Amino acid sequence: MDEKDWRILQMVYEERNITKAAEQLYISQPSLTYRIQQLEQELGVKILSRRKRGVDFTVEGEYLVQYAISMLHRLNELKDYLANLNGKIKGTLRLGVSQTYARYKLPVILSEFLSEYPEVDIKLKSGFSYEVIQMINKEETNIGIVRDTYDWKGPKILLDKEKIYIVSKEEIELSDLPNLRRIHYNTDLSLKNVIDTWWKGTFEAPPKITMEVDLIDTCREMVENGLGYAFLPEICLKGYEHLKKYELTLEGQQLVRNTWLIFNEHSLDLSVVKAFIKFMKNDDCI
Incomplete structure (x- = not known):
């Protein structure tokens, strides 16, 4: 077995479908199937069990996948260590980043970072904050940038605080919100909880949600076209100063959205990780 085999097993395990895994690996489905059959012959065990719409792993296959994932981690660590030997x-800097932060702030940050450190390669994954924390825990990434830390116990650095607004195209009376059209978008559970807590502490009636969309950008565009109001964080409102904004406060306390940089202590053994953390601490780039 070699690195290519480890990646085949990992991808099939993630997709649970031979055709989809082959597409992700840019190889043909027959080639992937043949290689797995070869592995089964070489190791003397059955790895996969086929079902109507995909595959399951046998007990031996599950063990083999965990071995493959472990070897890929060790290979990455080896490459990182060797790259750091000369000082x-x-x-490679592996980043897991909140999708909202990745959309609005990360491109400029990475451009400036790579201008200063051109020999660094970036491996980036974005998702909801809880997904980024899972990436860190599984050591798929060196550093995470999350909108909330949930139950993260490792080192963390506060990057930014931003206000949360009620946003509409025209002026509105906040007391009328239960009767006005609200646009909802898919977001981290932590922000949803903040908004729900504010609502329950302010109104007895439920909100009148008339639209549910997947992306924050879509939600903002709906608001801009006068289709309703929404709860939006400050990060997505640059260039939209014409919209009406009302700061979200509860019992005189301003409600904010924090952005954190998180990492495992042992990641600091890598000079590229230390360089990125130092770079992010510079207020000019945050």
């Missing part, structure tokens, strides 16, 4: 800032 230069080089190698």
Whole structure:
């Protein structure tokens, strides 16, 4: 078995479908199937059990996948270590980033970082904050940038605080919100909880949600076209100063959205990780 085999097993395990895994790996489905059959012959065990719409792993296959994932982690650690031996800032920086932060702030940050450290390669995954924390826990990434830390117990650095607004195209009376059209978008559970807590502490009636969309950008565009109001964080409102904004407060306390940089302590062994953390601490780039 080699690195290619480890990646095949990992991808099939993630997709639970031979055709989809082959597409992700840019190889043909027959080639992938043949290689798994070869592995089964070499190891003398059955790895996969086929079902109507995909595959399941046998007990032996599950063990083999965990071995493959472990070996890929060790290989990444080896590559990172060797890249750091000469003291230069080089190698691969694996980032897991909240999708909202990745959309609105990360492109400029990475551009400036790579201008300063051109020998660094970036491996980036974005998702909801809880998904980023899972990436860190599984050591799929060196550093995470999350909108909330949930139950993260490791080191963390506060990058930013931003206000949460009620946003509409025209002026509205906040007391009328239960009767006005609200646009809801899919977001982290933590922000949803903040908004729900504010609502329950302010109104007895439920909100009148008339639209549910998947993306924050879609939600904002609906608001801009006068289709309703929404609860939006400050990060997505640059350039939309014409919209009416009302700060979200509860019992005189301003409600904010925090952005954190998180990492495991042992990641600091990598010079590329230390360089990125130092770079992010610079207020000019945050």
